[in-house]
Every structure is written in C-alpha cells, then in structure tokens.
Amino acid sequence: MIRTFDGRYGVKRDLSKFVGEYQFEELQFVVGCGFEIRTPAALRCFAERTSAKIHLTVVDLLNRNDPSYRKARRLQMGNMNELERMASKRNCSFKRIKANLYSKTLRAHVPVVESLIRTLRKFSGDFLLDISAMPRSIVFAALRLLWESKRVQNLFVVYTEDKGVGALETQAAEFRSPKFLPNFHHERRFSKFAAWFPILGGDPRPIQMIKSYMRFNDVYPVVGFPSTKPIETDEIVKLNRGIIGDNTEKLIFASMNDPFQLSIKLSTAIDELRSSFGGDIRTIISPHGSKPQSIGAFMTAMTRQTEVLYCQPLSYKSLPGSVGSSNLYWLKGIPYRD
C-alpha cells in the first residue's frame, strides 16, 4: 500500500529546521533551473546541513519563443553553474534534462517523466521535487508518477518563496490557450454537470481565458486565505471581480501557503457536490494561485480524480527576485497510514 496524505493532517515544515530533524541518507533531488536567484536555495540548504548522498537532477527549462529569453537564459546559466558547483563540491551525481517549454503541445513534462521512470527502475527511496522554478505542467506529471510509484518511500516537495512577493507569483507575461494537463483529463461521457474550481491568483487573464474556453454549470472560485501577506486575499478578490461577480457566497477560502489545508477544503466541497449529484459530475480545478496551492490542487486531483485545466505561461518577466523562506511539504511516506 502507498502511504499518502489522506485528508486528515499534513506535514509541513520550515526546510532548514526539517533537514536537522530528519535523517536523510540517500535522496533523489529534482530541481527546475529557473532564472530567479532562489533556484539553488533549497539545494544549498541540503548541501550545507546534511550528509545525505544526493542524486541531483536539474531540469533545464528552455523557452526560446519568450522575447525575454536571452536575458532569462543568462540568469538561468548562472543558476545552472551554481547547482553544478554545489553538486561537484558535495560529490553528488549530476543529471541535466532539457525540457522545451515552447512546444505548442504540453510536452515539456515528457523528458522529465522519462528520466524519473529510468531512475525508479534502479532506485527505491526518498524523492524531493523543488518546484520553485518548475512550471505546473511538469510538476503535476512528475508528482503523479512519484505519488503512484511503490518505489518512492517518501515524497517531499520544497518551495522557496520570493521574499518580495510571497507565495503568489506574477512573473508570467503571456499565457497559452487553456489545456487539460496530460493524465488529468477524464471526461465522462454522460456527465452533463461541470463544476469549476478556479484557484485565483494575482493575474486574472488565465482564468478569464478558461472562462471563455469552456462552459461550466457552477463556479466555486478559490481565494488564498490565510496568507503570509494577509492583504493579498482582498487584492485577489478585487483583481478577479469579473469572475466572482455577485457569487461571493460561493468563494472558497483556502490557505495560500499550506497545500494540505487547501486540499482538505477542496476535497470537502467536491465530496459534498458528488454526494448531491450521485457522482455524475465533472469537477475541474484550475491551479492559477500560489505554487503551494497547486500542490494542494494536485493532491485533490489525485485523491478525488478531478480534472486539471490550466493556461501555461508563454513568456515571463525575467527578474532575478529575492530569496525568501523555504517550506517542505511531506506528501507521502512515514507520517501517513497504510
């Protein structure tokens, strides 16, 4: 049996404290190489504070269609060199995978998933996914594989905030048209009723695009609350007035920084809807809030078989940002029941 978060409690820790508490022996560490200076922060914490044998896999995110790619690439290469330097200093194995974000279809996750499948054939143990710079389409596909695999003993997710903006990022400059994430689309032929759970963020455009793309019978907008920046909640609500409209009573408040609490909230709402409609209902989540909220959306999608409809960013505002706190989310393993 796989021991995963089951909706009763979730284990979330400050990363620097956790690495002192948990005895890591051997760890598969997967990190997306972004352009922000927070990219190597989590690996640095592990390299400096643990004696674990680390196998490092770096996902090199290519996006040549992005007008600011040249600038982003310069910043990315700085981070890549830093990750390589840390790996070499700690004598870690180092693997670099290229993921093309500019492909018209959502294919960027394929090389990551293929690499993880190869790793799982020869390794069984602890896996950590640093999602700070990783696009959600890759995160969902990689996590699904690791969540379902019996060879993954403990599954950790790490997210480092940008100190200046908190958990709610707004680097995306443009978005692709909405698409269901691979393996998170299972339209039931006879389901006539579709309920949409858009997780609102600091940019209303992707949510508006999804609203124009598909019709839903009912909408339950999800707003981050509580948050390390409490004013964010009202700002999100104001920005997304067009989506919320007069349906403020259908707003779902769910933690901006705690994916487990978001998952508990969403799962409860979905269970209640299904109980009324006898299961004949499509539930669709659009994870456009914070990255930790996306992890909550992932766990809900896995435990409640919901679909995930998402607009992947097409280009970014390439700013180096700043390094905030790193949190660790323990999705699977020792803390949970068989």
Added chain:
Amino acid sequence: MPSRVGFPMNEHEVLSYRLLDADTEAFRRIRSLSPTISRRKELTHNLRFMAKYKYDSYEVYSAGKRFLPSLLEWLSQFRKNGEKEAGLIIVRELLFLSRTEMQELSRVTYQNILLEMMDEIIRVQGLNRFDYATAFDRLDPFLEKCVFIGMSDGAQIDYFRRHSGGKIRNEQAVPYYKVDEEEKQFHSKARYAFLLEDMCGSGTTFLRTENAHGRINIVGQFPRFLKKWSKFTSFDAIYYCPYLIAEKGLRRLSMLSVGPKRIVDRRRKLRFKIIPGMIIPETYSILNPHNEMFSNAERHRIMKLCNNYYDREVEDEHTLKGGGCRFGFGGIGIFLVRYNNTPNNTPSILWHANLAKGRKPLFRRLARHHL
C-alpha cells in the same frame, strides 16, 4: 414635472425615474467630493464592490447607514482634498476580516493545534519522530487530558469545536476562562490547556507588567488565568492560540513568556507556546519605515492625517498605558477591522466617535473590555 422626492409618483414617473438608493447616492457624492483628487478614479474603483462583498457586513453598522454612507461622512470631516485622498488610500489598503474569514482562521488554528498535539504524543510516548499515523490513532485518549478555553467571546469556541472533525467533545470546550469553581474542578485532570482568542494585537491584554508603588506586578489575562485555574489543575503545557496576531505582539509575548527574560512561570514548571492562525506582518504598520502597503509619501500623509484629527478624548487611563490610540494601542499601527468590532490597535482615526468635536468614525468601535 416629476413629483418631489417623498411624494407618490404617477404612472409615467414610475416608468421613467429610478431614485438612487442610499449606497448609490453616497457613492456618487464620494466621487464628487473632491473633483481635484488626482487618483480619485483609482481610489474609488473598488469601493462599491468591496462594500457589498464585505465592508457592509460590519456588525456595528445599523441598517440605515452602512459602509458607503459612513465613508461619505468620514471623508467629509477632512478639510483638505489631500486629507480626503489620504482617507481613501487608507480604505484601499484596509485589512477587513469578515466573519467567514475569521471562521476560516479558527479552522486553520485547529489544524495547527492538531499537529502540535500529535507532536506532543510523539514526544511523551517516545514514538518515532515522524510517526504521525500512530500519534493520530492515539489522539482520542490524549484529548481526554486537554481543555479548550475561550479567552473572549470572539473565539467562537462552538464553531471551533464543531470543526474539529468530531474530535473535541462539548465538555472539553469552555466558552470563557472566568467560570465557576465547579467547572474548573471538572477539568482537574486536564494536563494541556489551549487558550483560544480571536485576536491579539500588542498582547498587553494577555500579559504585561505594571509598576505600582515601586513594585512590578505581572498582570493580564494569562496570570489571571493561572491564578484562577491553578487551584484546581496542574497543567504540563499551556498553548495560547490567537486566530490572528500582530507580529509585534507575537514577538513581545514570546519574549515575555518563553524568552530568557520571561516574567511568567520563571521556575519553568510548565511549557508555554503560542500557536497562531495568521500573523499580521509588522511591515503593515504605518509606523514601520519599511511598510509594504503604502509608499513612503503615502505613509507620511496618513500619519499626518492621524495626527491632525487625533482627539485626546479617545484615551482613558488604560489606553494611555499602551501609548495611546493615535496610531493604535500598543503602537501596532495597522488599519485592521474585524467584522464584529474594530480593535483599539487600529489607529483611532478609523473608529473614534466624538460628536461634540465633529469626529466621525468609519468603523465605529464598541469598547469591549478594559485591560
């Protein structure tokens, strides 16, 4: 010629005229109050939406005058256009917590308490450091040793209990800490106390020192609680669980209760920990030069407004102990309003009423208690 307002309309008038309601009329007047305010459009853009979404639900408002008419009245008392604009800037960054949001914080606090209880089970029973699965199975017998106590009616302890997934029983929840001796006796076997509070600003109400005739006295809710309950129970650990706490208050209370200069339980017989639901950052204070809600120029304008319209009559001997309310009791300086009342930690310009001096509040405050 239409009938005068207040007189019956004829059929034609019914079809062609729509009188503005109080909110719409107030909004129209707010927009025309200061046509020279440069950012008038930006600052009033979300007012009607936010009024309907949450501000109108302020429970101190009467049916006849809710947010927009109150805002019109509040802004009108400011003499200069620049002051009216500063008032609108405050409203733009207002931290208003609705009933639903406070209930959400109660739920989040329960989840934080749940993890804390499981950590304690792991520690006391010597389980594997991360064996939460076993700890969760042993939660029910552990809960027998716990009591959940409201420190104020805002804690909504019934709501808290109902959302514990059936874990906390009715008799384990005490609505208010000042209960009769029989009730305290009933909890004599409790080893863990969870003190629930809706909000903590500076923490002065909970714990402080007072100098009386050259002697330092430790006073506040916490020492009062210890005094009242210690006759009947001997707690191993006490957890203070405010659903909402200002970062400044959290730091101050941590220093006074667990730091090296702790003033409570110096013999360290019991453990004390604060488990908050949400922390309001210190950078939200207008007194903080690194304020992240207002530009520096805006911050100075708002402080000037607070100074210009400060009324000394807002103070009493208790508030003066906390440095007065000009920028909020305890120097908290955050424009925070809860659905059921405005804390005195919010600068008084937002809540103080003095009809004789023409001071109008935007969110009138009901004095809840003295320190």
